[in-house]
Amino acid sequence: MPVLCSSCGDKRAVLKRPKTGHSLCKACFFWAFEEEVHQTIVTANLFKHGEIVGIAASGGKDSTVLAHVMKLLNERFNYGLELMLLSVDEGISGYRDDSLETVKRNQEQYELPLKIVSYEELYGWTMDAIVKQVGRKNKLHLLRRVQKAGARQRSPHAKVDKICTGHNADDIAETVVMNVLRGDIARLRRCTAISTSSEGEGVVPRCKPLKYAYEKEIVLYAYFKKLDYFSTECIYPQCLSWPCEDLSEGPGERQA
Ligand SMILES: Nc1ncnc2c1ncn2[C@@H]1O[C@H](COP(=O)(O)OP(=O)(O)OP(=O)(O)O)[C@@H](O)[C@H]1O
Numbered sequence: 001m002p003v004l005c006s007s008c009g010d011k012r013a014v015l016k017r018p019k020t021g022h023s024l025c026k027a028c029f030f031w032a033f034e035e036e037v038h039q040t041i042v043t044a045n046l047f048k049h050g051e052i053v054g055i056a057a058s059g060g061k062d063s064t065v066l067a068h069v070m071k072l073l074n075e076r077f078n079y080g081l082e083l084m085l086l087s088v089d090e091g092i093s094g095y096r097d098d099s100l101e102t103v104k105r106n107q108e109q110y111e112l113p114l115k116i117v118s119y120e121e122l123y124g125w126t127m128d129a130i131v132k133q134v135g136r137k138n139k140l141h142l143l144r145r146v147q148k149a150g151a152r153q154r155s156p157h158a159k160v161d162k163i164c165t166g167h168n169a170d171d172i173a174e175t176v177v178m179n180v181l182r183g184d185i186a187r188l189r190r191c192t193a194i195s196t197s198s199e200g201e202g203v204v205p206r207c208k209p210l211k212y213a214y215e216k217e218i219v220l221y222a223y224f225k226k227l228d229y230f231s232t233e234c235i236y237p238q239c240l241s242w243p244c245e246d247l248s249e250g251p252g253e254r255q256a
C-alpha cells in the first residue's frame with residue numbers, strides 16, 4: 001500500500017522529511033520548505049523592500065537552491081528585491097571554472113544578472129598560484145588571510161545592499177562544534193547569527209536565509225526540483241569553505 005502524504009492526504013508520499021519525520025508528497029514538501037525559508041526571512045527581517053540583494057552563487061547545491069528559492073519567494077510574496085547572482089572566481093582550474101559554468105546556466109534559468117569577481121582581479125593572485133608559491137603545507141594560513149580579505153572586499157565591486165549565502169543548519173552546527181573545541185566564546189556567539197552584526201565602512205551586510213534548513217532537505221529539494229547544480233568536491237577542501245561567521249571583527253586567524 002502506498003503511503004499517502006500526511007499533509008494533503010491525497011497524493012502519494014515520496015519522502016520522509018528529515019526535519020519533522022512527516023511523509024510528504026512532492027508539492028507539500030516544496031511548499032513546506034519554501035514556507036520555512038519565507039518565515040526565516042520575515043521573522044529575522046532580513047531584507048527591506050527595494051534593496052539590491054546579491055546571492056552568493058558558487059554553483060553548488062546550497063547556493064543554487066538559495067537562488068531558486070529567493071527568486072520564487074521574491075515573486076510569491078512581493079518582497080520587492082532586486083536580485084542578482086554574485087560569484088567569486090578564486091582561480092582553481094578544474095573546479096571553480098567548471099562550477100562557474102553552472103552559475104552561468106543558472107543565470108539564464110533564473111533570468112538574474114550575474115557578476116563574477118576574481119581573486120586575480122582583486123588581489124593579483126589566483127588560488128592555484130598561491131598554492132604553487134607557498135606549497136600545500138603552508139597554504140592554509142595564507143589562504144585564510146586572502147579569504148578574510150575577500151569576505152571584506154568582494155562586496156563593493158558588485159554594488160549591492162546585502163549579500164545572502166547558502167549556509168545551512170548543518171554548516172552552522174559544524175562551526176559551533178569547531179568553536180567549542182577551540183574555546184572561542186566570542187566567535188561561538190557570532191557564528192550562529194543570521195546576519196552579520198558589525199557593518200564597517202564598505203562592508204556589505206551578509207545573511208543566511210537557509211539558516212534553519214537541513215542539508216539533507218536542501219539536497220532533496222534540489223533533486224526533486226531537478227535543479228542544475230555542480231557537485232564535485234574542491235581540490236583544496238579545507239581551504240575553500242566559505243566562513244559561515246562574521247569575519248569583520250573578533251579574535252585572530254583560524255588555526256589550521
Ligand atoms: N566562489 C564563490 N562565489 C560565490 N559564493 C560562494 C563561493 N563559494 C562559496 N560561496 C557562498 O558561501 C556559501 C558556503 O560555501 P561553502 O563552500 O562553505 O559551502 P557549500 O555547502 O559547498 O555551499 P554550496 O553548496 O552553495 O557550494 C555558499 O552556499 C555560497 O553562498
